[in-house]
Amino acid sequence: MEENNKMNISRRGFLKATALAGAALAVPTGLDKVFASETKQPETSRTDNGIARIREYRVLGTGKAAFEVSALGFGVMGMTYNRSQHPDKKQCIRLLHEAVDRGITLFDTAIIYGPLTNEELAGEALSEFKGRINVTTKFGHEVINGKATGRQNSRPETIRRYCEESLRRLRLDSLPMFYQHRADPDTSVEEVASTIADLMKEGKVQRWGMCEVSAESIRKAHAVCPLTAIQSEYHLMHRxxxxxxxxxxxxxxxxxxxxxxxxxxxxxxxxxxxYTVFDPNNDNRQTLPRFQPEAMRMNTRIVNVLQAFGRTRGMTSAQVALGWLLQKAPWIVPIPGTTKLSHLEENLYTLSFALSPEEWKELEDAVVAIPVIGDRYNAEQQRQVGR
Ligand SMILES: NC(=O)c1ccc[n+]([C@@H]2O[C@H](COP(=O)([O-])OP(=O)(O)OC[C@H]3O[C@@H](n4cnc5c(N)ncnc54)[C@H](OP(=O)(O)O)[C@@H]3O)[C@@H](O)[C@H]2O)c1
Structure with missing residues (x-):
C-alpha cells in the first residue's frame, strides 16, 4: 500500500514536471524525433528530474508499411505468462503507465500469452493511450475456449476471427500491427498475406509482421502485402x-x-x-535446454564477459546486451520485458551510452570465444521455426 502511494506520488510529480517543461508525453513529434536513417549513434535518453525518458524514435518498415516507434519497446508477455511469478494486475498496469510516461510507444503482446490474459491486461492498461502508443499482437497458435491446442492455425477465417477477438480484448478499432506468430504448414504464406491485405483494406489491421520465418517466406509474403517487421529471437547468445x-x-x-x-x-x-527455481506452472524456461542448471552454470561465463565489459563503462550487463542490439542497425527495435520499474529505467538508460564500433567488436570477440551450451529450443519448439 505504502509502495502504491509512493508510485502514485512519483507519477504525479513526473506528470507535473513534464507539463511545466511543456514536454509532450510520449508523442514522437517535433524536436525530439530522430529518424533512424539519420541516427549515427543511439540518441541519448535525457532525464527530467532524474527520470529516464526515451527521446529516440526509429522507423520499422518503409513506404506504406512504415511504423515509427520508440527505439526500445516493451514486451508485455512476462506480466502474465511464462516468466514465473509476477506482480498483481494493479501493479502491472501501473508499470505499463510508467513505461508510457517514459516515452515507450511500442508494446508487444500475443493471443497465446496466457492465453488471452496478456491481451486483456494490455487492453485494460493501454487502450486509454490509443493514437499515442501502439500495442502489437500476434495470431497463429491455435487457442480454443481459452486453451492452447499446440497446433498452428492461420486459415483465413481463423485470422479474421482472431483479429475481431484481439480488437475486442485490446479495446481498439484497428490493430496497429498483427504478426503471424509461427508459420502454419497447412496455409500458404501467400494466403496469409492476402488475408491480411483484405483486413487492411477493411481498416481492421494497419500493418503486419511475421515471427521466426525463413528468408524465402519473407520474400513471398512481402510480395503480396508489404511487411513492416520480422520478430525473431536475436541477442548475443543467439545470432x-x-x-x-x-x-x-x-x-x-x-x-x-x-x-x-x-x-x-x-x-x-x-x-x-x-540455482534459480522457475514456477513449474508458468515458465517455459524450464523446458528449454539452455536453461537447464548445468547449461546455465556454463553459460554464466558469457554473463561474466558482459559484466566485465560494462564495468569500465558504467553499464550493467542488461544495458550491454540491449546496446549491442541497438547499434546493429537503425531499423532494429528490441522489446525487453520486465515487471520492475528499476529494470525499466535501467533498460531505458541504455540509450544514453554511445560506444564505438571497435568497442562493440571487442565485446563480440570476447563473447564468441565462449561456446553457448544447450539449444535455445526443445525439439517440438524447433519444428515450428524457420519455415
Ligand atoms: N515472437 C515470439 O515468438 C516471442 C517469443 C518470446 C517473447 N516474445 C516477446 O518478447 C518480449 C520479451 O521477451 P522475454 O520476456 O522472453 O525476454 P527478455 O526481454 O529477454 O527477458 C525478460 C526477463 O528479463 C528480466 N529483466 C528485464 N530487464 C532486466 C534488467 N535490466 N536486469 C535483469 N533482468 C531484467 C525480466 O525480469 P524482471 O521482471 O524481474 O525485470 C524478465 O524475466 C516478450 O514480452 C514478448 O512480447 C516474442
Whole structure:
C-alpha cells in the first residue's frame, strides 16, 4: 500500500514536471524525433528530474508499411505468462503507465500469452493511450475456449476471427500491427498475406509482421502485402538471423526487425543462474535446454564477459546486451520485458551510452570465444521455426 502511494506520488510529480517543461508525453513529434536513417549513434535518453525518458524514435518498415516507434519497446508477455511469478494486475498496469510516461510507444503482446490474459491486461492498461502508443499482437497458435491446442492455425477465417477477438480484448478499432506468430504448414504464406491485405483494406489491421520465418517466406509474403517487421529471437547468445539470410533480407527489402527475448529471457541481465527455481506452472524456461542448471552454470561465463565489459563503462550487463542490439542497425527495435520499474529505467538508460564500433567488436570477440551450451529450443519448439 505504502509502495502504491509512493508510485502514485512519483507519477504525479513526473506528470507535473513534464507539463511545466511543456514536454509532450510520449508523442514522437517535433524536436525530439530522430529518424533512424539519420541516427549515427543511439540518441541519448535525457532525464527530467532524474527520470529516464526515451527521446529516440526509429522507423520499422518503409513506404506504406512504415511504423515509427520508440527505439526500445516493451514486451508485455512476462506480466502474465511464462516468466514465473509476477506482480498483481494493479501493479502491472501501473508499470505499463510508467513505461508510457517514459516515452515507450511500442508494446508487444500475443493471443497465446496466457492465453488471452496478456491481451486483456494490455487492453485494460493501454487502450486509454490509443493514437499515442501502439500495442502489437500476434495470431497463429491455435487457442480454443481459452486453451492452447499446440497446433498452428492461420486459415483465413481463423485470422479474421482472431483479429475481431484481439480488437475486442485490446479495446481498439484497428490493430496497429498483427504478426503471424509461427508459420502454419497447412496455409500458404501467400494466403496469409492476402488475408491480411483484405483486413487492411477493411481498416481492421494497419500493418503486419511475421515471427521466426525463413528468408524465402519473407520474400513471398512481402510480395503480396508489404511487411513492416520480422520478430525473431536475436541477442548475443543467439545470432541465427545474421546467418540464415533473415537480417540481410530485411535490409534489402526495407523491413524492420524486432528482436524478441533481447536479454535471452533474462539470462543476460545476470539475475538468474543455475540455482534459480522457475514456477513449474508458468515458465517455459524450464523446458528449454539452455536453461537447464548445468547449461546455465556454463553459460554464466558469457554473463561474466558482459559484466566485465560494462564495468569500465558504467553499464550493467542488461544495458550491454540491449546496446549491442541497438547499434546493429537503425531499423532494429528490441522489446525487453520486465515487471520492475528499476529494470525499466535501467533498460531505458541504455540509450544514453554511445560506444564505438571497435568497442562493440571487442565485446563480440570476447563473447564468441565462449561456446553457448544447450539449444535455445526443445525439439517440438524447433519444428515450428524457420519455415
Ligand atoms: N515472437 C515470439 O515468438 C516471442 C517469443 C518470446 C517473447 N516474445 C516477446 O518478447 C518480449 C520479451 O521477451 P522475454 O520476456 O522472453 O525476454 P527478455 O526481454 O529477454 O527477458 C525478460 C526477463 O528479463 C528480466 N529483466 C528485464 N530487464 C532486466 C534488467 N535490466 N536486469 C535483469 N533482468 C531484467 C525480466 O525480469 P524482471 O521482471 O524481474 O525485470 C524478465 O524475466 C516478450 O514480452 C514478448 O512480447 C516474442
Amino acid at each position: 541465427l538471423v545474421e546467418e540464415n539470410g533473415v537480417l540481410d533480407t530485411c535490409r534489402e527489402l526495407g523491413i524492420g526487425f524486432v528482436p524478441y527475448s533481447p536479454l535471452n529471457r533474462g539470462f543476460l541481465g545476470g539475475c538468474i543462474n543455475e
